[in-house]
Amino acid sequence: MDSESARKIMIVGLPNSGKSQVFNNLTGEYTVVANSPLTTIQLKRTRCRIGNQICEIIDTPGLHGLYVHSEEELVVRDAIFSDRPDVIIQCMDANRLKQSLTLAADLLTLSLPMIISLNALDETSRKGIWIDSEGLSRLLGVPVVESMAIYGQGTRELKGLLEKARRAMVKVRYGDVIDDGLLTMGAELRDDFPYNYTASLLMLRKDPFIMGQLAKTYGDLKVKSIQKEADEIRGRFRGNINRFIIGKRNRWIDDVTEKVIKKQKIAPREFSQRVAGLSRHPVYGLPILLMVIYAMFYLVVNVANVLSEWMTAMLWTPVETLITRVFPSGFWHELCIGEYGVLSLGLANALLTVLPILGVFFLLFNTLEDIGYIPNLSVMTNRVLNKLGLSGNAILPLVLGFGCKTMAVLTTRTLRSKRERNIVVFLIAFSIPCAAQLGLNMSILGMMGAGSFIIAFSVLAFIGVAAGMGLNMILKGEEKIPFIQELPAIRFPRPMPVLKKTYYRLYWFLKESLLVFVYAALALFTADRLGILDAVKRGLSPVIEGVLGLPLAMTDAIILCFARREAGAGFMINLVRNGEMDYIQSIVAVVITTTFAPCFATVMAMGKELGARRTLMMMVAIGISALVVSGSLRWILITIR
Numbered sequence: 322m323d324s325e326s327a328r329k330i331m332i333v334g335l336p337n338s339g340k341s342q343v344f345n346n347l348t349g350e351y352t353v354v355a356n357s358p359l360t361t362i363q364l365k366r367t368r369c370r371i372g373n374q375i376c377e378i379i380d381t382p383g384l385h386g387l388y389v390h391s392e393e394e395l396v397v398r399d400a401i402f403s404d405r406p407d408v409i410i411q412c413m414d415a416n417r418l419k420q421s422l423t424l425a426a427d428l429l430t431l432s433l434p435m436i437i438s439l440n441a442l443d444e445t446s447r448k449g450i451w452i453d454s455e456g457l458s459r460l461l462g463v464p465v466v467e468s469m470a471i472y473g474q475g476t477r478e479l480k481g482l483l484e485k486a487r488r489a490m491v492k493v494r495y496g497d498v499i500d501d502g503l504l505t506m507g508a509e510l511r512d513d514f515p516y517n518y519t520a521s522l523l524m525l526r527k528d529p530f531i532m533g534q535l536a537k538t539y540g541d542l543k544v545k546s547i548q549k550e551a552d553e554i555r556g557r558f559r560g561n562i563n564r565f566i567i568g569k570r571n572r573w574i575d576d577v578t579e580k581v582i583k584k585q586k587i588a589p590r591e592f593s594q595r596v597a598g599l600s601r602h603p604v605y606g607l608p609i610l611l612m613v614i615y616a617m618f619y620l621v622v623n624v625a626n627v628l629s630e631w632m633t634a635m636l637w638t639p640v641e642t643l644i645t646r647v648f649p650s651g652f653w654h655e656l657c658i659g660e661y662g663v664l665s666l667g668l669a670n671a672l673l674t675v676l677p678i679l680g681v682f683f684l685l686f687n688t689l690e691d692i693g694y695i696p697n698l699s700v701m702t703n704r705v706l707n708k709l710g711l712s713g714n715a716i717l718p719l720v721l722g723f724g725c726k727t728m729a730v731l732t733t734r735t736l737r738s739k740r741e742r743n744i745v746v747f748l749i750a751f752s753i754p755c756a757a758q759l760g761l762n763m764s765i766l767g768m769m770g771a772g773s774f775i776i777a778f779s780v781l782a783f784i785g786v787a788a789g790m791g792l793n794m795i796l797k798g799e800e801k802i803p804f805i806q807e808l809p810a811i812r813f814p815r816p817m818p819v820l821k822k823t824y825y826r827l828y829w830f831l832k833e834s835l836l837v838f839v840y841a842a843l844a845l846f847t848a849d850r851l852g853i854l855d856a857v858k859r860g861l862s863p864v865i866e867g868v869l870g871l872p873l874a875m876t877d878a879i880i881l882c883f884a885r886r887e888a889g890a891g892f893m894i895n896l897v898r899n900g901e902m903d904y905i906q907s908i909v910a911v912v913i914t915t916t917f918a919p920c921f922a923t924v925m926a927m928g929k930e931l932g933a934r935r936t937l938m939m940m941v942a943i944g945i946s947a948l949v950v951s952g953s954l955r956w957i958l959i960t961i962r
Contacts, residue, residue, distance in 0.1 A: 326375055327368055327375045327376060327377040328374050328375065328376045328377065328407045328408070328483075329376075329377050329379065329404055329405070329406040329407045329408070330347075330376050330377065330378050330379065330406060330407065330408045330409075330410060330483065331379045331381060331400065331401065331404065331406035331408070331409050331410070332344055332378065332379065332380050332381060332409075332410045332412060333381050333384050333397060333401075333409060333410070333411055333412070333424070333428070334383070334384065334411055334412030334413065334414070334421070334424070335383055335384070335385060335412075335413075335414060335417060335420055335421055335424060336382075336383025336385075337383065337414070338383070338412040338413065338414040338417070338421070338440060339412045339414065339438070339440040339441065339468070339470040339471070340380055340381065340383075340412045341380055342470040342471055343410065343412055343438055343440075343468070343470050343476075343479070344365065344367075344378060344380040346470060346473055346476040346479075347369070347371065347376075347378050347476065347479070347480065348367050348369045348378050349369065350367050350369075363382070363396075363731070364379055364380065364381055364382075364396065364397075364400055365379070365380040366378070366379050366380075371480050371483060372480065372483070372484065374483070374484070376483070379400065379404065379406065381396075381397045381400060382394070382396065382397055384397045384398070384424060385420070385423065385424060386423055386424050386426075386427045387401075387427040387428070387430075387519060387523065388427070388523060388526055388528050389528070389529075389530060395530055398530075399534070401431070401516075402516060402534070405515060406433065407433075407434065408433070408434045408435070408436065408483060408486045409428060409431070409433050409434070409435045409436075410435075410436050410437075410438055410479070411424065411425060411428055411435060411436070411437050411438070412438045412440055412470075413425070413437055413438065413439050413440065414440055414441055415439055415440060415441045415442050415444065415445040415450075415452055416441055416444055416445060416448075418452065418578055418581075418582065419574050419575075419578055422574045422577055422578065423570065423574060425437070425461060426493050426570050426573065426574070427519070429461065429462075429463075429489045429491050429492060429493075430492055430516075430518050430519045430522060431515075431516050431519055432488050432489070432490075432515075432516075432518070433488065434463075434486035434487055434488055435461075435463040435486060435488075435489055436463060436464050436465075436466065436479065436482050436483070436486050437457070437458070437461065437463055437464065437465040437466065438466050438468045438470070438475065438479060439452065439454055439457070439465055439466065439467050439468055440468045440469065440470050440475075441469070442467055442468070442469060443469050444812075449584060450582060450583070450584050451582070451583045451584075452581055452582055452583075453580075453581040453582075453583070454466075454467050454581075456580055456581045457577070457581045460491070460577050460580065460581065461489060461491055461577075462487075462489035462490055462491040463486075463487065463489045464482045464485065464486065464487075466478045466479045466482060471815065471818060492518075493569060493570050493573045494569070495565070495566055495569050496569075498554065498557055498558055499525070499554065499558070499562070499565075499566070502521075502525070502550070502551075502553075502554035502557075503518055503521045503522055503525065504518075505550060506521035506524065506525070506547055506550050506551060506554075507520075507521045509543075509546065509547050509550070510535075510539070510547070520535060521547075521551075522566075524547060524548060524551045525551050525554060525555070525562065525566075526562075526563050526566060527563070532544055532548065535547075597693070597697050600694055600697040600698065600701070601697040601698070601700040601701040602701070603701065606697075606698075606701040607701075610698065610701070613689065613694070616685070617682065617685050617686075617760075617763065618763050618767065618771070618774055620681055620685060621678060621681055621682055621760055621763040621764055621767060622763065622764065622767030622768075623767075624681050625677055625678040625680070625681035625682065625760070625764060626678070626764050626767060626768070628677040628680075628681070629673060629674055629677045629678055629764075632673045632677060633669070633673045633674070636673060637669045637673050640664070640669075641658055641665070644657050644658050644664070645658070655846070656846060659846070660849075661842055661845040661846035661849055661877075662842065662846070663839055663842050663843055663846070665842075666838070666841075666842040666845070666892070667838045667839040667841070667842035667843070668835075668838070668839065670838060670842075670888075670891045670892070670895065671831070671834065671835050671838040671839075671887075671888075671891065672835075674891045674894055674895065675757075675761065675830075675887050675888075675890070675891040676827065676830070676831070678760050678761055678764045679756075679757055679760055679761075679826075679827060679830060679887070680823065680827055681760070682756065682757075682759070682760030682763070683756065683760075683822075683823045683826045683827065684819065684820075684823045686723075686756055687819045687822045687823050687826070688814045688819050690822075691812065691814045691815060691818060691819050691822075692812055692813065692814050693812055695720055698720060718730075718732045718733050718736070718745050718749065719745060719748060719749065719753065722748075722749040722753040722755065723753060723754070723755065723756060723759060725755055725756065726749055726750065726753065726755045726919055726920070726923040726926075727920075727922045727923045727925075727926045728926075729749050729753075730746055730749055730750070730923060730926040730927055730930055731926050731929070731930065733745050733746055733749075733930055734930060740796045742930070742931070743792070743796060743931070743935070743939075744789060744792045744793065744796065746927055746930065746931060746939070747788065747792060747939055747942075747943070748785055748788060748789055749919075749923075750918075750919045750923060750927065750939065750940075750943055751784070751785070751788055751916055751943045751946065751947070752781050752782075752784055752785035752788060752915070752916060753781075753785070753915075754781070754886075754915045755886055757830070757886055757887045757890075758886040758887070758890055758914075758915065761886075761887060761890035761891065761893075761894065762777070762890060762911045762915065764894060765890065765893055765894055765897055765907055765910070765911060766907060766908070766911060768897050768898070768907070769897075769904050769907050769908075770904075773904060773907055773908050776908055776958075777908045777911045777912055780908075780912055780950070780954055781912065781915060781916070784916070784946075784950050788946070830887070834885050834887055834888070837884050837885045837888060838885070838888050838891075841881050841884050841885075841888050845877055845880070845881075854876075854877075857876065858873050858876050861876055864948065865879075868948065868951075868952040868955075869909055869913060869948075869951055869952060869955060870905070870906060870909065870955045870959075871902070871906055871909060871910055871913075872896065872901050872902060872906070874896060874901060875893070875896070875902075875910055877892055878890075878892040878893045878896070878910070878914060879913070879914060879917065882914050882917070882918070882920065883918060883920060883921055884920065884921060885920060886914075886920050889914055890914065893907075893910055893911075893914070896910075905955060905958045905959065905962070908954070908958065909951050909954055909955045909958075912947075912950065912951050912954055913947055913948075913951040916943070916946070916947035916950060916951070917943070917944060917947040917948070917951075918940060918943060918944060918947075919943075924936065924940065927939065927940075
């Protein structure tokens, strides 16, 4: 598809307002959808044909307004300014209409063709709230499509309106002094910059990023000249001009909502609100969290492990028997089904050991995402993080680390404090297992009983808190930023979206990891045949066997963890099933592989966010800390048992 002829359509909206779901509906592709903020942290683009037009659809992170407060919001604004979309689709959450109108007020200043996708109307109707979408369209001057994106409703109408999208002529009026001043400032900017009014308004409000952004286009002298005019306007204005602008905008929003919203006098208190309140309650929240963890552990151990063993017996044993008949011994036997066999350690390990465990775990994890439990958990843990010198804004990246460490590290760019960012990245890399490893660790420890699970994860929680407190004492303090967490509504899980997300996460696991399993097995096989692996094991024997008390075969699992956590954990499961690790060794093995070093992809993300030097220092500190913790844990367990 020719990029020059593609029509650019950018989807913007508040965090957790259905943007990614609309993107999926329009393109037919799939990107992760969750009932949680920060699900999308980077721009995602794809091209597709809608009607007779080739379109480039752009999904964006959450945005509250063009006056930005964080780097991820700046990414979206930069994309709007640089990509110059032909159409903007704003996803409005009907439950947060006023907040959505705050963003709409900014987007309308761009004078771009716009369409409003008014989402989650089913939820507002249950609350006794009715929104006049036609009235909203008249007041904003742009088409409004009623939508329930999760069910695909409204997609056909949205596609049909893309051809009819028009520029809105509606703008909030601020009075002659400000309105005339904005026109004067805009006239100073060249015509090749299409958003002169918007840029002028941001300069008048002293947006922290707009000066540097305009300086790249016009040069410092020109920007200083325009800034001088902005200072003159502020000088002619009595009072705080920014507060006045916000007040005018809020009155416009109140006027719009008063005209389009109707409420029942008696609205039912929803069951979901009670559940949400209990899940973040300082007393009741902890038992709920423990119940969630127990349910996940029980199902992984009693369903996933049984399923994995059944699949191995039914699918792998006949293959292994057949290959043994064809190649009773020798090179080809070892290459296919030996200790480092491409089929045994590679394919069978990925498909028959790891895949069923991840399937059950992701099904449960995706259900928690879908119902909106994770953001409420973030609020509950806010008090704990304050003890580590972290604001509540650091909670969500840490919680997201239990999904994917790499993406969690990337979300730390939303933290405005460098000190917080360093602490959070360290904790993600050091003490938090990603979803894949967490599920497999549950399987490993489940074979040894619930006691081993409690010990291992209590240790990980303890060292996470201890590391955070230590870094809080070492690193120089900065002013704390207030914690503001948008809480999505608790929703009953929808089976089809949960199953679909589970399918795609397993598909991505196979797409990204299956060849890694095969190549890792082939690399270990080659290293073993050349004697390199034995040399490495002899060199590491004092640490692996002496300090950690683990079988020397755990060297292979630790090496595999650098490539993919799932590969190393899958190897450990086989060691436990073969009786090569006992109760204490299993606990120590889980702790060392969780803490010793993150996977290669996470290391690359750390380098991107922190820089190479700081990442190297952090990796050294993590490695030493992991060895000290795991060695001490082994000694304590031997002593008290």
